Amino acid sequence: MENILSVKGIKKSFGGVHALKGVDLEIKKGETHCLAGENGCGKSTIIKIISGFYKPDEGTVEVEGKDYPVMTPTDAIRAGIQVIYQDFSIFPNLTVIENLAFNQVLATGKKMVNKKEFRKIAEDAIAKINFDVDLNALVETLPVADKQLIAISRALLDNAKLIIMDEPTTALTKKEVRRLFEIIEDLKKNGITILFVSHKLDEVFEISDSITILRNGENVISCSTSEMTEEKFAFYMTGRNFDNKELVENKKTEHGEVVLETVNLSAEGYENISFKLHKGEILGITGQLGSGRTELSLSLFGLNKPTSGKIIIEGNKVNIKDVTTAEKLGIALVPEDRLTEGLFLSQSIIRNITVTRMDALSNKIGILNSKDVVRESAKWVEELGVATKNHEFPVGTLSGGNQQKVVLARWLANNPKVLILNGPTVGVDIGAKYDIHKLLRKLASEGMAIIVVSDDTAEVVATCDSAIVMHGGHVKGILENEDLNEAKLAEAAV
Amino acid sequence: MNTLKNKMNKYVKQTEFWVFLIILVLSLIIQGRSGAFFANNNLVDIARSMICPSIYAICALLAFVSTGPDVSFPLIAALSSYISIMIAYKTNFDGPWFVIFLVGMVFGALMGALNGFIIVKYKFPSLIVTLGTSSIFSGILLGAFEAERMDLPETLQRFGKLTLLAVKNEKTGLGSSLPMTFLILVVLYIIAYLILNYTLVGRGVYAIGGDEISAERAGFSVGKIRFGIFVINGMIAAIAGLSYSVMSMRYLPTEYAGGEMVVIAAIILGGTRLTGGVGTLKGCILGTLLLTMVTNSLILVGISVYWQKVFIGGIIIIGTAIPALQTYLNKKKKEVKAGEAA
Numbered sequence: 001m002e003n004i005l006s007v008k009g010i011k012k013s014f015g016g017v018h019a020l021k022g023v024d025l026e027i028k029k030g031e032t033h034c035l036a037g038e039n040g041c042g043k044s045t046i047i048k049i050i051s052g053f054y055k056p057d058e059g060t061v062e063v064e065g066k067d068y069p070v071m072t073p074t075d076a077i078r079a080g081i082q083v084i085y086q087d088f089s090i091f092p093n094l095t096v097i098e099n100l101a102f103n104q105v106l107a108t109g110k111k112m113v114n115k116k117e118f119r120k121i122a123e124d125a126i127a128k129i130n131f132d133v134d135l136n137a138l139v140e141t142l143p144v145a146d147k148q149l150i151a152i153s154r155a156l157l158d159n160a161k162l163i164i165m166d167e168p169t170t171a172l173t174k175k176e177v178r179r180l181f182e183i184i185e186d187l188k189k190n191g192i193t194i195l196f197v198s199h200k201l202d203e204v205f206e207i208s209d210s211i212t213i214l215r216n217g218e219n220v221i222s223c224s225t226s227e228m229t230e231e232k233f234a235f236y237m238t239g240r241n242f243d244n245k246e247l248v249e250n251k252k253t254e255h256g257e258v259v260l261e262t263v264n265l266s267a268e269g270y271e272n273i274s275f276k277l278h279k280g281e282i283l284g285i286t287g288q289l290g291s292g293r294t295e296l297s298l299s300l301f302g303l304n305k306p307t308s309g310k311i312i313i314e315g316n317k318v319n320i321k322d323v324t325t326a327e328k329l330g331i332a333l334v335p336e337d338r339l340t341e342g343l344f345l346s347q348s349i350i351r352n353i354t355v356t357r358m359d360a361l362s363n364k365i366g367i368l369n370s371k372d373v374v375r376e377s378a379k380w381v382e383e384l385g386v387a388t389k390n391h392e393f394p395v396g397t398l399s400g401g402n403q404q405k406v407v408l409a410r411w412l413a414n415n416p417k418v419l420i421l422n423g424p425t426v427g428v429d430i431g432a433k434y435d436i437h438k439l440l441r442k443l444a445s446e447g448m449a450i451i452v453v454s455d456d457t458a459e460v461v462a463t464c465d466s467a468i469v470m471h472g473g474h475v476k477g478i479l480e481n482e483d484l485n486e487a488k489l490a491e492a493a494v
Numbered sequence: 495m496n497t498l499k500n501k502m503n504k505y506v507k508q509t510e511f512w513v514f515l516i517i518l519v520l521s522l523i524i525q526g527r528s529g530a531f532f533a534n535n536n537l538v539d540i541a542r543s544m545i546c547p548s549i550y551a552i553c554a555l556l557a558f559v560s561t562g563p564d565v566s567f568p569l570i571a572a573l574s575s576y577i578s579i580m581i582a583y584k585t586n587f588d589g590p591w592f593v594i595f596l597v598g599m600v601f602g603a604l605m606g607a608l609n610g611f612i613i614v615k616y617k618f619p620s621l622i623v624t625l626g627t628s629s630i631f632s633g634i635l636l637g638a639f640e641a642e643r644m645d646l647p648e649t650l651q652r653f654g655k656l657t658l659l660a661v662k663n664e665k666t667g668l669g670s671s672l673p674m675t676f677l678i679l680v681v682l683y684i685i686a687y688l689i690l691n692y693t694l695v696g697r698g699v700y701a702i703g704g705d706e707i708s709a710e711r712a713g714f715s716v717g718k719i720r721f722g723i724f725v726i727n728g729m730i731a732a733i734a735g736l737s738y739s740v741m742s743m744r745y746l747p748t749e750y751a752g753g754e755m756v757v758i759a760a761i762i763l764g765g766t767r768l769t770g771g772v773g774t775l776k777g778c779i780l781g782t783l784l785l786t787m788v789t790n791s792l793i794l795v796g797i798s799v800y801w802q803k804v805f806i807g808g809i810i811i812i813g814t815a816i817p818a819l820q821t822y823l824n825k826k827k828k829e830v831k832a833g834e835a836a
Binding site for chain 2 (some may be wrong): 084089090093113
């Protein structure tokens with residue numbers, strides 16, 4: 001089969017940093033090709049080159065056998081290349097019609113606005129995926145899922161031959177991912193080629209026909225999906241071997257005394273939850289979205305007031321009325337959305353790590369001892385292996401996994417008795433995920449009691465000693481020891 | 495019935511609607527207290543006072559929607575008017591008035607191009623760039639050229655004496671006339687309306703204000719559009735500057751500076767969003783009308799000139815608070831909805 005896209009020897013550097021060091025990418029017509037790699041491997045850069053947004057320093061881009069020495073965004077659209085960016089590339093201040101029609105009208109080189117034509121283009125676009133939306137609505141008033149559907153239907157306009165989806169599932173729920181995959185299958189039937197950019201293992205294996213993996217701006221491997229295994233995939237992406245056996249072997253069945261206990265605890269989102277958490281134990285709380293797992297974890301941190309029942313910490317009944325109380329009791333919570341809830345992205349790593357330790361690091365009149373601050377921060381950066389050259393850099397410059405480590409460091413700096421992590425590895429790449437899991441096990445072996453709230457069953461199996469499965473606000477089952485496996489978890493969650 | 499309700503809902507959500515409401519209430523109050531607001535001479539006076547600020551408002555709108563604040567238009571107006579008038583004097587020009595306007599527009603375009611070049615090429619914030627160029631233009635005008643008050647060339651004087659409409663109030667005997675420059679305003683607004691709504695470049699102005707990167711990806715020439723906007727702003731400023739001297743029958747170099755703030759306040763009142771992407775010509779006119787009414791007509795109800803400033807300040811704050819309040823309420827509504835769904 002002939003190639004729709006053939007990219008050879010692409011090099012690109014930014015201010016002396018080599019983002020791409022000679023990348024090749026061959027995509028056959030009609031296939032779903034996956035481009036994988038960890039954050040910072042050059043995935044986004046190569047997409048921007050294919051779509052004409054960046055000019056490569058070296059290398060060639062061929063679309064359907066035609067060479068494009070200088071590709072502009074308009075050229076790319078004319079050649080049938082459409083990109084669905086992670087930010088959807090929409091105009092929040094304009095109507096759905098204009099958002100849908102601009103690309104196509106601009107590609108034809110028209111100068112005037114024909115409202116009828118705009119509307120027709122928009123209607124055609126949404127009809128392709130049976131998307132129902134008020135065409136005259138301003139896009140900023142629509143929910144996120146609709147914004148993505150606008151981006152997708154726009155990309156599906158007539159002349160699209162190759163659709164590049166940049167991590168399309170990041171903001172989607174499982175149900176929406178299913179819908180997206182159905183759409184991709186439909187497109188494939190219509191002969192449209194998809195370049196699916198992702199680092200999520202299960203998705204890649206489910207949807208793609210062939211895989212290209214990049215690491216540090218270089219090709220690692222290109223092969224058909226059937227020749228790839230999960231272990232190889234993780235190895236090619238990170239250059240490291242991961243062995244979950246080590247994690248599993250370190251699990252403990254014997255624990256210390258009870259640190260935290262709930263008795264018939266009820267609040268908004270869940271009812272009658274009783275469990276015991278021991279010293280040195282990692283307890284999983286799992287269940288689907290809306291099962292009450294998040295609400296339960298928030299109650300333990302003073303953010304969702306219980307309506308009845310008891311919380312007992314080290315034998316004493318406590319009333320966790322707010323976050324300050326929770327912190328005083330030695331409870332720490334690492335939030336799910338680390339970007340909006342946990343970090344000051346524009347501030348330095350040092351400040352982010354030490355922000356909850358201000359009292360301990362300052363003298364009587366409240367002036368910070370800057371040497372102590374730096375020492376404290378350096379200690380955690382080293383301990384958790386945060387990959388950075390300088391901890392004066394803003395946290396926003398770090399990858400997702402490293403940002404998550406900074407959040408962890410902040411809470412660990414307070415030396416909590418109970419550490420609650422909500423979706424600790426959501427959006428984190430494989431290498432950092434493994435590091436975080438190993439770290440949790442190490443903390444537990446040092447006596448910390450840990451609660452992992454997650455819907456990632458593989459994660460729960462790999463890290464937790466026991467797991468509570470929730471559904472509709474109730475406990476569906478508690479799995480322990482050898483009962484804690486993916487099959488039983490899936491069974492219990494429904 | 496339902497569609498009518500939807501339409502009403504849509505209107506109520508627009509800032510322009512609220513400004514219109516304020517204008518209506520305020521005019522009725524002034525009329526009730528003084529009986530002179532709807533007098534023909536007062537209405538013509540207001541229309542006359544609106545001409546220059548409304549033309550400036552187009553500059554402010556284009557800049558705000560696409561890029562950010564432009565505060566240089568009053569000084570571009572002053573300097574380009576001065577140069578074109580001086581050229582007319584030096585060449586003993588006595589042809590049609592619009593030739594002087596065209597010469598002014600060329601110089602205005604050059605000054606705007608300087609703004610556009612720096613903003614597009616070096617990606618500097620437009621506020622800083624236009625503040626800087628304003629200062630440069632002011633220095634050239636008052637320092638290098640030593641511009642002073644002067645009479646206008648014959649052809650401009652003749653143009654200034656033409657009136658579109660003259661009225662006389664029967665009761666008070668006060669008269670007022672609407673100059674031909676009003677037609678310039680009307681023509682500019684029609685052109686601007688057509689370009690902004692019916693050409694892709696015009697929609698591009700909104701698109702790059704909404705999301706610059708998306709606009710570039712969609713295929714808009716972001717740099718060209720932005721540069722073009724500042725060139726056009728220079729030209730429009732030149733037209734406003736010459737219209738101002740035509741209406742006052744003299745060239746007054748020091749009367750221009752400082753005009754930008756009221757104009758910007760007016761368009762923000764009219765619903766232009768400070769963060770870009772949103773703003774209409776309708777809003778420009780309504781915002782300017784409201785502020786002109788306050789400056790012109792409060793005196794009719796016996797409010798002193800000093801209190802006018804307090805009034806203007808109050809209106810600006812309330813006016814800009816309305817969109818913020820709407821965003822807040824919408825967010826609340828959404829949260830309630832999300833809560834119900836969960």
